Amino acid sequence: MPKKASSSFFSRGLLIKATLVFLVLLLVGLAWLDALVRSRFDSHQWQLPARVYARPVELYNGRVLDMAHIDRLVALMRYREEAGARTPGSWAREGDSLLLHTRGFRDSDGGEQARRIRLRISGGRVAGLANADGGAVSVARLEPMQIGSIHPGHSQDRILVRLEQTPPTLVDMLLAVEDRQFYEHRGVSFRGLARATVANLRAGGVRQGGSTLTQQLVKNFWLSRDRTLSRKLLELPMAVLLELHYEKPQILETYLNEVYLGQDGARAIHGMGLAAQFYFGRPLEELDTHHLALLVGMLRGPGLYDPRRRPERAQARRDLVLRASHAEGVISAAQLERALARPLEVVPREGGALYAFPAFIDLVRRQLARDYAPAVLSSEGLIIHSTLDVLAQLAAEDALAKALEARDPGSSNGLTGAVVMTAPDQGDVLAVVGDRRARSTGFNRALDAVRPIGSLAKPAVVQTALEQPRRYHLARHVMDEPFEVPLAHGQVWAPKNFDNESRGPIPMLDALAHSRNQGMASLGMEVGLDKVIVTLRRLGVQRRIPAYPSILLGSLELSPFEVAVMYQPLATGGFRTPLRSITDVLDLSGTPLARYPVSADPVLDQDAAFLTQWSMIQVMREGTGRGLLGVLPADITVAGKTGTSDGFRDAWFAGFSGNHLAVVWVGRDDNQPAGVTGSNAALPIWGQVMASVPQRTLRESPPPGVEWVWMDADGERTSAEGCGDARRYPMMKASIPSDSTNCGARRSDNGGGIRGWFRRLRD
Amino acid sequence: MVQAASRLNSVRVSALRCGALLVLLMGLAACAVRPVPTAPPEPVEIAADSPAASLLQAARAARSRGDLSAAGRYLERALSMGRGQDTTVLYRELADLRLEEDQPRAAEGLAMRALRESPANPAWQAELWELVAVARARQGDEAGRDAARDNAERLRAELP
Numbered sequence: 001m002p003k004k005a006s007s008s009f010f011s012r013g014l015l016i017k018a019t020l021v022f023l024v025l026l027l028v029g030l031a032w033l034d035a036l037v038r039s040r041f042d043s044h045q046w047q048l049p050a051r052v053y054a055r056p057v058e059l060y061n062g063r064v065l066d067m068a069h070i071d072r073l074v075a076l077m078r079y080r081e082e083a084g085a086r087t088p089g090s091w092a093r094e095g096d097s098l099l100l101h102t103r104g105f106r107d108s109d110g111g112e113q114a115r116r117i118r119l120r121i122s123g124g125r126v127a128g129l130a131n132a133d134g135g136a137v138s139v140a141r142l143e144p145m146q147i148g149s150i151h152p153g154h155s156q157d158r159i160l161v162r163l164e165q166t167p168p169t170l171v172d173m174l175l176a177v178e179d180r181q182f183y184e185h186r187g188v189s190f191r192g193l194a195r196a197t198v199a200n201l202r203a204g205g206v207r208q209g210g211s212t213l214t215q216q217l218v219k220n221f222w223l224s225r226d227r228t229l230s231r232k233l234l235e236l237p238m239a240v241l242l243e244l245h246y247e248k249p250q251i252l253e254t255y256l257n258e259v260y261l262g263q264d265g266a267r268a269i270h271g272m273g274l275a276a277q278f279y280f281g282r283p284l285e286e287l288d289t290h291h292l293a294l295l296v297g298m299l300r301g302p303g304l305y306d307p308r309r310r311p312e313r314a315q316a317r318r319d320l321v322l323r324a325s326h327a328e329g330v331i332s333a334a335q336l337e338r339a340l341a342r343p344l345e346v347v348p349r350e351g352g353a354l355y356a357f358p359a360f361i362d363l364v365r366r367q368l369a370r371d372y373a374p375a376v377l378s379s380e381g382l383i384i385h386s387t388l389d390v391l392a393q394l395a396a397e398d399a400l401a402k403a404l405e406a407r408d409p410g411s412s413n414g415l416t417g418a419v420v421m422t423a424p425d426q427g428d429v430l431a432v433v434g435d436r437r438a439r440s441t442g443f444n445r446a447l448d449a450v451r452p453i454g455s456l457a458k459p460a461v462v463q464t465a466l467e468q469p470r471r472y473h474l475a476r477h478v479m480d481e482p483f484e485v486p487l488a489h490g491q492v493w494a495p496k497n498f499d500n501e502s503r504g505p506i507p508m509l510d511a512l513a514h515s516r517n518q519g520m521a522s523l524g525m526e527v528g529l530d531k532v533i534v535t536l537r538r539l540g541v542q543r544r545i546p547a548y549p550s551i552l553l554g555s556l557e558l559s560p561f562e563v564a565v566m567y568q569p570l571a572t573g574g575f576r577t578p579l580r581s582i583t584d585v586l587d588l589s590g591t592p593l594a595r596y597p598v599s600a601d602p603v604l605d606q607d608a609a610f611l612t613q614w615s616m617i618q619v620m621r622e623g624t625g626r627g628l629l630g631v632l633p634a635d636i637t638v639a640g641k642t643g644t645s646d647g648f649r650d651a652w653f654a655g656f657s658g659n660h661l662a663v664v665w666v667g668r669d670d671n672q673p674a675g676v677t678g679s680n681a682a683l684p685i686w687g688q689v690m691a692s693v694p695q696r697t698l699r700e701s702p703p704p705g706v707e708w709v710w711m712d713a714d715g716e717r718t719s720a721e722g723c724g725d726a727r728r729y730p731m732m733k734a735s736i737p738s739d740s741t742n743c744g745a746r747r748s749d750n751g752g753g754i755r756g757w758f759r760r761l762r763d
Numbered sequence: 764m765v766q767a768a769s770r771l772n773s774v775r776v777s778a779l780r781c782g783a784l785l786v787l788l789m790g791l792a793a794c795a796v797r798p799v800p801t802a803p804p805e806p807v808e809i810a811a812d813s814p815a816a817s818l819l820q821a822a823r824a825a826r827s828r829g830d831l832s833a834a835g836r837y838l839e840r841a842l843s844m845g846r847g848q849d850t851t852v853l854y855r856e857l858a859d860l861r862l863e864e865d866q867p868r869a870a871e872g873l874a875m876r877a878l879r880e881s882p883a884n885p886a887w888q889a890e891l892w893e894l895v896a897v898a899r900a901r902q903g904d905e906a907g908r909d910a911a912r913d914n915a916e917r918l919r920a921e922l923p
Contacts, residue, residue, distance in 0.1 A: 058840065058843070058844065060814030061814065107836065108832045108833055109821070109825065109832075109833040109837050109840075110833060138814050138816075138817035139840075139844075423843060425842050425843070425850065426839055428843070572876070574879070575872070575875070575876050575879070583836070584836060592832045592833075595832045595835055595836070597835050597857075597861075597869070598835075598839055598842070598857060599869045599872055599873065600854070600872040600873050600876035601872045602872060602875045602876075606879060659843075696846065703879065
């Protein structure tokens with residue numbers, strides 16, 4: 001630059017220099033802005049919380065399902081009743097069948113396409129399943145209900161929608177109202193600005209923004225929300241730069257996903273996809289014109305036009321959008337008329353499946369936390385398939401709430417409870433209820449109420465004894481009479497029976513079936529406390545187990561969930577299958593990331609486990625569980641055990657069928673006497689819970705090492721049918737006594753006479 | 764393991780007894796006493812028209828194209844709707860899958876579970892014991908493998 005002396009303040013040289021400096025600064029500034037715009041836009045990752053879904057409802061011939069279930073499902077999933085069920089998310093009744101148009105979803109097995117299926121229900125079961133357009137269907141799944149999203153740390157929530165998924169009417173209405181020149185301008189619309197200025201001058205204040213969608217996006221994306229001049233100065237060049245680098249569809253799609261549309265407590269509702277779910281309970285694709293108009297209208301002030309808090313104002317705004325859209329030719333006069341006639345149709349915040357099952361989500365959260373960092377869970381949009389069975393969950397909530405309301409109306413005595421239900425074959429946790437008010441997000445008793453389990457410990461004692469088949473079998477007598485065990489510091493442990501009576505020598509089976517404390521405690525002491533503790537460990541108890549004799553009668557404290565873990569091997573005949581609340585994790589695009597597969601670990605001697613299970617069946621037939629007779633179908637064999645803690649503080653029932661296991665606890669949070677027993681408080685709830693889900697019977701066919709044997713009442717000699725008080729027991733071969741009463745011709749079902757003699761030789 | 768060993772023992776004992784019996788009766792009387800099946804036992808499979816059958820088929824197809832996680836998901840779904848002897852078939856299929864996924868320990872447990880759910884069908888049970896043997900061998904448990912093989916042998920010996 002030539003140097004030329006000058007004294008004039010206004011010399012041309014200085015002006016040029018100043019201009020140049022200004023231009024350089026401007027260029028640098030623009031370059032900086034450009035880099036800012038590009039880096040942020042290119043690397044932009046939506047903050048997408050992980051979404052948790054319930055187990056999809058499977059439809060197949062023979063599945064237990066009645067019209068009440070269907071009504072519940074279509075309400076929860078917000079299916080519309082629509083003739084012919086032509087669009088996803090709709091259903092219709094046609095004669096004796098139903099049409100369901102499912103929505104489709106992604107899963108590790110590829111998931112399901114949206115499809116129209118014809119369903120016939122008869123006698124409380126699915127009696128026919130076919131494609132609506134013909135062709136048989138073997139299995140179909142309804143899309144899983146979203147039951148929660150995991151967003152610790154930050155509060156933005158959204159469901160990403162692609163432009164091609166977005167209803168064209170939404171886009172057209174949006175442009176008609178917010179930015180008519182969107183496809184013509186290059187980020188800034190001077191016509192729009194001029195129009196807004198005129199309108200504002202007329203109104204005497206700022207009423208219209210005049211901003212293009214691009215400017216609005218810049219504002220939301222990079223700039224603070226306050227309307228300052230400096231912000232306005234940056235907004236213009238950034239909008240132009242954005243348009244320079246990116247195509248209109250990209251900008252539009254980002255806009256649709258970025259916009260703020262409301263608040264749900266700490267959760268900010270962003271994007272049209274989530275707003276559709278939040279306000280209408282349905283995916284964006286399924287919304288009608290009047291729904292879409294409301295969403296477009298709300299952009300100007302989600303609080304101001306909140307359809308739940310200010311329905312009249314919201315409706316006026318919606319109608320304004322509809323009319324403007326008609327004026328712009330987006331919708332016809334007929335469409336306008338139809339849409340104006342519709343109410344807002346906003347769903348209440350409660351009533352859907354989302355956030356309805358806090359106790360279960362709590363479990364999912366804890367299981368996820370073991371494998372995923374909080375940042376991953378809150379931002380990557382993971383799809384989490386959980387094991388929750390919505391119908392089972394609702395039934396369990398209902399059973400607990402009704403029973404406790406009957407026993408303790410209005411909670412005046414502080415009686416509360418918890419339920420856990422699982423499918424032992426897969427270890428799936430189907431239902432978790434942590435409070436009689438199931439929607440309460442407070443103390444999760446199913447996971448965190450750690451209470452003495454009472455007689456629920458007794459099957460562990462029986463199992464431990466039976467694993468020594470040469471010494472013990474179910475017919476062997478145990479002493480139900482007072483005894484004392486000296487403890488440290490001169491104390492004495494002297495167990496008592498609930499009825500304060502003692503029955504003397506009784507078969508081990510009866511001691512369990514009738515929950516005789518003295519009989520079971522004396523057996524436990526004879527077998528060895530240390531061995532019982534080992535069994536409890538093998539059953540999956542992870543807490544420290546104090547080596548006190550009182551653990552034999554359940555001074556051990558566990559949560560209902562831990563009891564479900566402990567009873568799992570008893571339900572499966574000796575296999576530990578870890579309980580899982582999650583089956584699959586997929587990424588945002590539906591690619592499988594992780595599976596939590598079913599496993600089965602043999603942890604108990606299977607012959608002994610069969611006998612323990614069988615003795616728990618007898619609990620239901622003739623013992624403390626017989627009060628349930630008639631509640632479940634007669635052809636469904638179930639097994640279980642009652643539990644009651646000291647002072648009637650805790651009532652338990654834990655039991656299982658061939659395909660479900662449930663644990664019920666009833667008590668008070670303050671651990672005060674509640675006047676409850678396993679039989680009178682927990683068992684009826686258990687019965688209701690189990691009766692509400694399709695049951696498979698427990699098989700009573702013994703494993704190869706077990707035989708049916710008639711035993712004399714003395715428990716020491718074999719006998720035969722019809723001889724005195726002889727009873728039939730399943731026995732491990734090593735247990736079968738060689739002594740016989742020599743009554744009758746047959747020693748055992750398959751062992752009497754000459755054939756039996758040969759058989760014994762062979763065995 | 765313990766159980767397998769004790770079964771092995773009982774096999775030996777019954778062999779001894781059977782020998783004594785043969786000497787005693789000097790003939791084939793013992794074999795006549797034995798409940799000899801007249802025809803090979805029915806194959807253990809899932810009823811073709813059951814919903815579990817179509818999922819099993821889908822699982823096999825997924826496995827053959829190398830999509831093991833899809834196969835696992837199909838099988839577990841089938842398990843939740845299975846009836847009767849479906850479960851033994853599905854646990855066996857899961858065990859096979861775990862072997863392919865190089866999870867022999869899990870495979871062994873699932874094969875044992877299939878055995879527990881199995882009907883009294885020696886051919887089927889022998890195949891399951893063979894599966895257990897493979898799973899044990901892959902874990903380096905040679906004694907366990909041999910015990911499982913012996914069980915399979917014994918069961919096959921019961922076949923006509």
